[in-house]
Amino acid sequence: MAQATTPETMAAVAADIQAERAALLQRERALAAARRRREKLFEWAVRGGALLVLLIIWEIFGRQVNRALFAPPSAVVAAAAEMLGSGELWQYLQGSLMVLAIGFGITLLIGIPLGFAMARSRTVYYALDWYIDAFNSTPNVALVPLITLIFGFDITAKVIVVVIASLFAVVVNTEQGVRHVDARLLEVARSFRSSERQLWTDVILPSALPYIAAGVRIAVGRALVGMVVAEFFTSVTGIGYLIVRYSNSFQPDHLLVPIVVVMALGILLTAVTRAVEVRIAPWSRQAEDK
């Protein structure tokens, strides 16, 4: 054997390769960070530009329509300043946010465990799946008159509307998430002699987490709809009532303020759920990192 490869030289080669890989990885990460910064800049430039274009079009169009029917953004801003100054907006928004928070809290508290139960127990699944589907596909507005009939006009009725609007998105997504756990990973866990409880904490829960987060994102939107619709029907409080009142009095500039607020709330809450998702499920950032 003249110059055969010895284990030592092979080990050295392997070590070299590893060092090289580590350096490469470091560079990759620096590049990725720079790429992300550029991406952020681009993102906000586009967002700002789109908003500006929207406002300009709205302003031009809004000025040509009868002031009793529609208002341009400049008028809406003035109305908003007035409503903020008088405390009116905050007063009505407060009640709405309370309804939203309670209702959405109940949705999470009931929806996630219910989704798990439906995925893991055939009994629960067969008992409930028709009704889940029924509620999930019925326009919830249909139920609001009935709910006010039973629960009256106070906060209870509104909370129930919010729950009904948002609950089933969470249930259905959680159930799907639990069902879609990778069978191969379940087998890995079994081969390592995982107990049932450990199977849940190590495999099923984390695997379902991105699905649950998606369900929660959908549910946020539906909860907002539920909140506004409930207030249309039921109350003399809340942001929905504000919409109805200014609509009836032909003040579109004031009417548009709560609408924009609800929209902004939708954007904000969706962003928050996304951020929470990244925090609790960093591995699902996969696509962004690459």
Added chain:
Amino acid sequence: MTTETRLAPSPGAAGAAGHPKMRVERATKLFGDGAVIAFENLDLAVGANESLCIVGPSGCGKTTLLRCLAGLIQPTVGRVLLDERPVTQPSPQVVMVFQHFGLFPWKTVWENVTYGLKLRGVPKQQWEARVRPYLDLVGLTGFEQMYPYQLSGGMQQRAGLARALAVEPEVLLMDEPFGALDAQTRELLQEELLRILEQHRKTLVFITHAIDEAILLGDRIAIMTARPGRIREVIDVGLPRPRQIEVCRQTERFAQLHAHIWQQLRPEAAAAVR
């Protein structure tokens, strides 16, 4: 088939205690109400600290056989024995390395590698001492806090290997562990596995469809035929250890074995693509 007689003279099969470490006894596995026969009337034994490679065409039931050895499924007929005791569920002495790596995407390298220790209730303070040598061995030190998706395929399988070794099993079952890797990475990992097994002797059952891999890693090679799977022949490799891939490849024995095994597999492989 005459597998029994061919199996008998192999020195490794006996093992120190006078019995094979693991044994498959006249096992048949049927799927789908018997419509599919994964393997039929199969006998196989692997001695303590012996490396047994199983080669065969795709779909010959190799993986099913390995899952039976792991205790993940039961043969429809026949038995699997570990130290002469029937295997009915995964054993703590046996651990598996998967072709798909089997890493949990939501766990970091560290959490993946310590997974087996956690399940076994090993106190957290001991993890570092237990895991570090294997992380070093597979070159993963420095990558502990990364998630699997941030690693190359080779590094992911190194983590899979470290996770398996960390529980210090007596038997290592490997299901085409390097099958999903590119040729260069595959060769590096074969080299590493040889080195690791020289430092930590273990009973190894290694499934592959790569003939050269089987020769390089195995003390014996079982050639498996396609459905219904049977062991066609068991061959002693007879290459001295410690082995170096480059050296092994150039021996006449390697060429002979390669030609012989390919002759056995060729009709099977040809039938599979037809």
